[in-house]
Amino acid sequence: MTKVKLTIITQNQKSREKADHLSDLIQSTLDINVSPIIEKYFKFDNSYKISFDLSSYTQLNLNNNFIEFTDRICSPWVLRYHKNTKNIELFYIKKDSSQIRKNEFNVICCANFEIENE
Numbered sequence: 001m002t003k004v005k006l007t008i009i010t011q012n013q014k015s016r017e018k019a020d021h022l023s024d025l026i027q028s029t030l031d032i033n034v035s036p037i038i039e040k041y042f043k044f045d046n047s048y049k050i051s052f053d054l055s056s057y058t059q060l061n062l063n064n065n066f067i068e069f070t071d072r073i074c075s076p077w078v079l080r081y082h083k084n085t086k087n088i089e090l091f092y093i094k095k096d097s098s099q100i101r102k103n104e105f106n107v108i109c110c111a112n113f114e115i116e117n118e
Contacts, residue, residue, distance in 0.1 A: 001055070001118055002055065002115060002116065002117050002118070003053075003055045003114070003115075003116040003118065004053075004054040004055050004114070004115050004116075005051065005052065005053055005054065005055070005112075005113070005114045005116075006051070006052040006054060006070075006111070006112070006113050006114075007049065007050070007051045007052075007111065007112045007113075008022075008026065008049070008050045008051075008073075008108055008110075008111045009041055009043075009044070009047060009048075009049055009050075009108070009109050009110045009111065010022060010041070010047055010048045010049075010050065010107045010108055010109065011044055011046065011047050011107055011108075011109040012046055012107055013046055013047065013048055013107055014046050016038065016048070018048075018107075019038050019048035019050060020038065021104075022048075022050065022104060022105075022107065022108075023036050023038060023050050025102065025104050025105075026050070026052075026073065026105075027052075029072050029073060029101070029102065030069065030072055030073070032052070032054065034052050034053065034054060036050050036051055036052045037049075037050075037051045037053075038050050038051075044109070047109070066088065066090070066113065066115065067079075067090070069113075070090050070092070070111075070113050071101075072101060073092075073101055073105055073108070073111070074092055074094075074098055074099060074100050074101060074105055074108060074111070075092075075098065075099045075101075076092070076097075076098070076099070077090040077091060077092045077111075077113070078090065078091045078092075078093075085116075085117060086117050087114070087115060087116045087117055088114070088115040089112065089113070089114050089115075090112070090113040090114075091110070091111070091112055092108070092110060092111040092112075093109075093110045094108060094109045094110065
């Protein structure tokens with residue numbers, strides 16, 4: 001079974017409601033309907049961690065489209081491929097040169113997208 005996860009870390013969000021709203025917007029942008037886990041992220045002030053488990057989401061065709069899928073949120077993403085396991089990871093870290101696809105995504109400071117083959 002393949003595990004697919006998207007984890008987003010926000011900044012400058014003082015309430016859970018703002019993280020909920022961002023989660024809804026991400027789901028709409030990615031055309032997914034998955035209940036995320038949203039929790040305070042204590043490494044940064046006013047931050048939340050939003051985690052989506054997309055493993056059972058059968059509408060995703062990520063074998064060919066995972067780069068386009070993540071690019072709907074922001075860019076650039078750094079790709080890491082693990083040859084032995086064929087696992088794929090994409091990392092995003094916000095920088096001055098980052099491209100944010102919607103103004104509301106400006107609160108995303110980093111993200112991780114993983115495809116883990118078992």
